[in-house]
Amino acid sequence: MKIIRFLDDSRNERLGAGYxxxxxxxxxxxxFDGPVPxxxxAVVDALLAPVAPANIFCIGLNYREHARETGAGLPRHPVVFMKPTTAVAGPGGAIPLPKCCTRGPEVDFEAELAVVIGRTAKDVAEEHALDYVLxxxxxxxxxxxxxQKHAGGGQWVRGKGFDGFCPLGPALVTADEIPDxxxxxxxxxxxxxVMQESSTADMIFPVARLISFLSQDTTLLPGTLILTGTPPGVGFARKPPLFLADGDQIAIEIEGIGQLKNFVITR
Structure with missing residues (x-):
């Protein structure tokens, strides 16, 4: 099922399908209770992000070709960072260029497959990990x-956590429709x-291994979101570098899920 979260014409939050x-x-x-048609x-007045995440885990350098384009070696373990839930934006929402980005253009894009955990997971074996995916x-x-690179003390959260820096959508596609x-x-x-074009087959650490790794001694609540890394073609790795600007339209497309489109504004 392709599930959307939306506001109806009375501005009530709803879940829907068959949009x-x-x-x-x-x-x-x-x-997380098995919604039933x-x-x-109902009229869809505005699409929302398909999930309001409990937590947002992100994985860096998880595509072989992306690691190569950055000049980094392949990581031995998943590179983990987090985003605040306030970074979430919905389909069609704005991506504001932060006022504190005062040293020239720097805001970049990264297409990612996002995994939504459907039930509490802890110490999950890799062979059972996909059973926990909603x-x-x-x-x-x-x-x-x-x-991200020069003003966070080696931590990435500051450069990746501004408002609007985690667009999600257009729908949540249930795991039964994406067996692999x-x-x-x-x-x-x-x-x-086209800026990026690849396959999730290029991931260094597949989805099941990421879930198992993140759940080691750590509780993943229902609604936990895992961004699984980006393929090659990001703006900063291009020659010359290419960054987002006011008025740009940026679209992420994933097979079987659809297109997530957002626009860039100057705050």
């Missing part, structure tokens, strides 16, 4: 590179031009 022509079939029940449709969505790990998360095409389009 088309500005409306969706209403679902009964919570996202009602047969009733579904998948597309994410854009927006990154202010100068803050390592076989999905993924790409980024900037103003209609």
């Amino acid at each position: 088309r022509d500005g409306s969706a079939e209403l679902l009964d029940g919570g996202l 009602t047969g009733r449709r 579904g998948y969505t597309a994410a854009n790990d927006i990154s202010a590179r100068k803050w 998360p390592q076989a999905l095409g993924i790409r980024t389009l900037l103003n209609g031009r």
Whole structure:
């Protein structure tokens, strides 16, 4: 099922499926309780991020070709950082260029497959890890590179945690519709031009291994979001570098999930 989270024409938050022509079939029940189709449709006034995450874990340097384009060696263990939940933005939402980015252009894009945990997970074996997945969505790990690399004391959270720096959507696709998360095409389009194009098969650490690794001695609550890394083609690695600017439209496309489109504004 492709599940959307949205505001109806009375500005009530709803869950829906079968989104088309500005409306969706209403679902009964919570996202983690097995929502059931009602047969009733409602107007979609605004799409929201398909999940309000409990926590957001992110993985850096998890595509072989991306690691090579940055000049980094392949990591022995997953490179983990986090984003605040306040960074989340929905489909069609704005990505504000932070006022504190005062040293020239630096805001970059990263297409990512996002995993949504559906039930509490701790010390999960890799062979059982996908059983804990509710579904998948597309994410854009927006990154202010100068803050990330030179002003965070070696930590990435500052450069990746500004408001609007975690767009999600357009829908949450339940795990039964994506039996193999390592076989999905993924790409980024900037103003209609392809910037990134790859496959999740290039991941160094597959989704199941990431879930197992992150759950070691750590509780992953329902609604935990895991951004699984980005393929090659990011802006800072290009020659010359290419960064987001006011008025840009950025779209993330993942096979079987759809297109997540956002626009860039000057704050």
